[in-house]
Amino acid sequence: MIKAVRGTRDLLPPDTDLWNRVEAQVRDVFARYNYHEIRTPIFEDTQLFSRGVGEETDIVTKEMFTWEDKARGQSEKAQSLTLRPENTAGVVRAYIEHGLDKKGTLQKLYCIGPMFRRERPQKGRYRQFYQIDAEIIGPPSAGSESPLRDAELLEMLATLLDEVELHDWQLQLNSVGCAEDRARYNQALREALQPVVHLMCADCQRRAETNPLRVLDCKVPEDQPIIEKLPKIGQYLDEPCRAHFAAVQSMLNAVGIAYTINERMVRGLDYYTRTTFEFTHGGLGAQSAVLGGGRYDGLSESLDGPKAPGIGFAIGEDRLILALQSQGEKPAEKVQAYIAPLGAGMNRHALKLARELRRAGISADIGDETFRLKKSFESAEKAGARFIVIVGENEVAAEQFAVKNLASGEQVQVPRADLAAHLQR
Numbered sequence: 001m002i003k004a005v006r007g008t009r010d011l012l013p014p015d016t017d018l019w020n021r022v023e024a025q026v027r028d029v030f031a032r033y034n035y036h037e038i039r040t041p042i043f044e045d046t047q048l049f050s051r052g053v054g055e056e057t058d059i060v061t062k063e064m065f066t067w068e069d070k071a072r073g074q075s076e077k078a079q080s081l082t083l084r085p086e087n088t089a090g091v092v093r094a095y096i097e098h099g100l101d102k103k104g105t106l107q108k109l110y111c112i113g114p115m116f117r118r119e120r121p122q123k124g125r126y127r128q129f130y131q132i133d134a135e136i137i138g139p140p141s142a143g144s145e146s147p148l149r150d151a152e153l154l155e156m157l158a159t160l161l162d163e164v165e166l167h168d169w170q171l172q173l174n175s176v177g178c179a180e181d182r183a184r185y186n187q188a189l190r191e192a193l194q195p196v197v198h199l200m201c202a203d204c205q206r207r208a209e210t211n212p213l214r215v216l217d218c219k220v221p222e223d224q225p226i227i228e229k230l231p232k233i234g235q236y237l238d239e240p241c242r243a244h245f246a247a248v249q250s251m252l253n254a255v256g257i258a259y260t261i262n263e264r265m266v267r268g269l270d271y272y273t274r275t276t277f278e279f280t281h282g283g284l285g286a287q288s289a290v291l292g293g294g295r296y297d298g299l300s301e302s303l304d305g306p307k308a309p310g311i312g313f314a315i316g317e318d319r320l321i322l323a324l325q326s327q328g329e330k331p332a333e334k335v336q337a338y339i340a341p342l343g344a345g346m347n348r349h350a351l352k353l354a355r356e357l358r359r360a361g362i363s364a365d366i367g368d369e370t371f372r373l374k375k376s377f378e379s380a381e382k383a384g385a386r387f388i389v390i391v392g393e394n395e396v397a398a399e400q401f402a403v404k405n406l407a408s409g410e411q412v413q414v415p416r417a418d419l420a421a422h423l424q425r
């Protein structure tokens with residue numbers, strides 16, 4: 001038997017009803033905040049990620065699905081291609097490629113789709129997973145650097161999670177400063193690590209050389225006391241970065257959004273500058289981040305684009321759904337009406353009635369032809385219907401149908417003209 005590839009999974013009904021409910025609510029929130037959809041390709045030139053996300057990151061060094069695309073014919077060149085592991089780099093590439101900076105306004109863009117990382121699969125961690133990604137990007141003259149953008153984006157996320165009814169989320173906030181701050185901080189980390197690094201895990205020993213900031217991501221219990229004593233990034237922010245972060249916090253306080261400062265949260269992608277954040281949820285176990293994001297003021301320029309500061313986030317949709325399910329969230333009700341034709345001769349009448357109801361906005365299913373009422377009731381219950389509508393010869397002749405509420409057991413005769421309204425209640 002051929003099975004789905006390790007780390008991938010099929011999403012089936014009724015779970016997909018919950019996915020669709022969440023996506024519809026999210027699109028509604030985005031519309032109210034004036035975001036518009038962008039759809040970028042699922043694979044890109046490998047260099048986009050190695051340069052955009054960072055050569056030293058886990059994503060680029062070990063998690064990308066990359067292949068060599070052979071040339072077909074003289075006019076094509078062989079090219080290294082990669083399934084997108086994230087979408088910020090793709091959105092910024094599209095922003096540059098289509099000259100969106102020339103519009104002179106802020107671009108508020110969102111995208112919902114699959115991402116691919118070759119990670120070790122476990123609950124909440126897959127090799128194909130889905131992100132709901134949003135980005136605000138634009139020229140500095142349009143206010144793209146303003147801390148107001150950071151606060152507005154975080155406020156939108158709080159509203160979005162409230163509206164999909166995720167309870168008890170936590171916002172963890174940090175600032176990783178600008179490139180110069182980080183260079184100074186990295187240097188300080190290197191110096192602080194030097195006398196102790198031989199006591200740490202193999203990963204940390206390597207990171208201490210290549211990218212000391214990543215040591216802060218280490219989860220090995222024995223390394224934690226050492227990491228706790230390392231210098232904190234907050235001490236290395238320059239005055240403008242400090243003021244920017246303070247302004248973000250004061251606006252969050254003004255709108256009443258609670259957060260915790262977590263100076264160890266440095267995020268796994270190299271493009272971040274200044275504000276970084278994650279929203280976590282207790283129902284997720286080890287993979288507790290429902291979403292993550294931050295500012296990336298230099299990303300466009302590092303991809304040969306214009307100066308275009310930006311900030312964005314990506315919700316791990318698989319994890320958001322898991323978190324909702326951990327709260328006992330059930331997929332929506334299945335079908336409003338089950339229409340039961342009593343015998344083959346009644347099929348065309350059932351079809352006609354179903355057409356009328358469906359066009360009036362009622363979700364309806366038509367049962368199998370059967371002469372037995374008992375079997376029809378069983379089928380209606382299996383389908384999860386709220387009502388069963390009986391279509392027999394007498395009903396059709398009288399233009400009046402027997403309707404039973406399957407939850408309450410109440411049965412009434414309803415004239416054809418009133419049927420849709422009755423089922424709607």
Ligand code: HAM
Nearest residue numbers: 086088125126129289290291292293294312313314316
């Ligand atoms: P990220 O933190 O790598 O950020 O991913 C964002 C979210 O995607 C995570 O918090 C998690 O919920 C989900 N996620 C990541 N990997 C997996 C996986 N293997 N399986 C299931 N879910 C996963 C980014 O991707 C940035 N592009 C976010 C961003 C947008 N920053 C600025 N703009």
